[in-house]
Amino acid sequence: MRNRLLGIVRLLALFAGVVVFVWLARPERSWVLLGLPLLVVGESIRWWAAGHLLKSEKLVTSGPYAYTQNPLYLGRLFILLGLGVMCTLPWGLNWVVLGVGLAGFFGYYMPRKLRVEGTRLEGKHGDRWQRYRHSVPVLFPSPGRYPDAERRPWAWGRMVRNREYLMVLGLGSIVFLLWFWIPG
Numbered sequence: 001m002r003n004r005l006l007g008i009v010r011l012l013a014l015f016a017g018v019v020v021f022v023w024l025a026r027p028e029r030s031w032v033l034l035g036l037p038l039l040v041v042g043e044s045i046r047w048w049a050a051g052h053l054l055k056s057e058k059l060v061t062s063g064p065y066a067y068t069q070n071p072l073y074l075g076r077l078f079i080l081l082g083l084g085v086m087c088t089l090p091w092g093l094n095w096v097v098l099g100v101g102l103a104g105f106f107g108y109y110m111p112r113k114l115r116v117e118g119t120r121l122e123g124k125h126g127d128r129w130q131r132y133r134h135s136v137p138v139l140f141p142s143p144g145r146y147p148d149a150e151r152r153p154w155a156w157g158r159m160v161r162n163r164e165y166l167m168v169l170g171l172g173s174i175v176f177l178l179w180f181w182i183p184g
Contacts, residue, residue, distance in 0.1 A: 018083070018174075021097060025087035027178040035085030036175065042078025043171055045071050050164035051154035059125045061132060066149035067141035069132070073110065074139055079171065080105060086178055114138065 045064060049071035052063035064071035084098030121129045136146050159165070 021083070021087050021094075022174055022177060024089060025094070025178060025181070026090060027086060027182050028088050029182050031088045032086045032175075032178050032182065035082040035087075037082075038078050038085060039082030039171060039175065042075040042080075042082060043168060044075070045078065046075035046167060047159065047164055048154065049075065050162040051156065051159040052152060053158060053162050055162065056124075059121065059128055059132060060150075060152075061136075061146055061148065062150040062152035063154055064141070065136075066146040067136070067144075069136050069138050070110075070113070071141075073113065074141070077105060077139070083174070086175075110139070 049064045052060055052065060053072070054060055064074075068074055080101050081098070084094055084101060087097075088094050089097065118129075118133070121133075125132075131148065132146065135148075136142065
């Protein structure tokens with residue numbers, strides 16, 4: 001229960017931080033156009049991954065999971081980069097915010113996720129998890145597919161169950177706000 005509560009608090013803090021970041025942004029058309037492809041790539045990766053993910057049911061090795069253990073986190077990294085570029089702040093403070101975000105991502109978020117999820121997956125899938133863990137990169141994809149990858153197709157129902165459409169709506173709203181916030 002404590003871990004679930006801490007997870008909710010972390011998620012709310014992240015959400016509040018993004019809202020403040022976007023609210024304070026003074027977007028410029030060129031920076032929005034430069035950051036938008038990063039955002040789209042990130043959400044596309046997440047969308048693809050969410051259509052394969054069977055949370056807590058089985059070790060997923062299909063789709064993007066055949067190339068990276070954490071495609072959802074890879075997508076989140078691209079989204080962070082895109083927002084950092086798009087949400088320009090006075091005196092270039094968006095680069096400071098982006099640096100802090102990257103430090104938090106690589107210094108806290110990823111190590112914690114790997115520790116918690118690795119322990120859970122080890123306990124649930126044992127040797128199969130160990131083979132996968134040693135064969136597939138943690139974050140940045142390998143050029144080759146995991147040899148034992150499943151051939152399960154992407155499914156709309158899985159994406160909906162994983163609520164990725166909420167991320168699309170949120171990011172779409174942010175892009176809309178930034179684009180129409182641009183002066184003259």
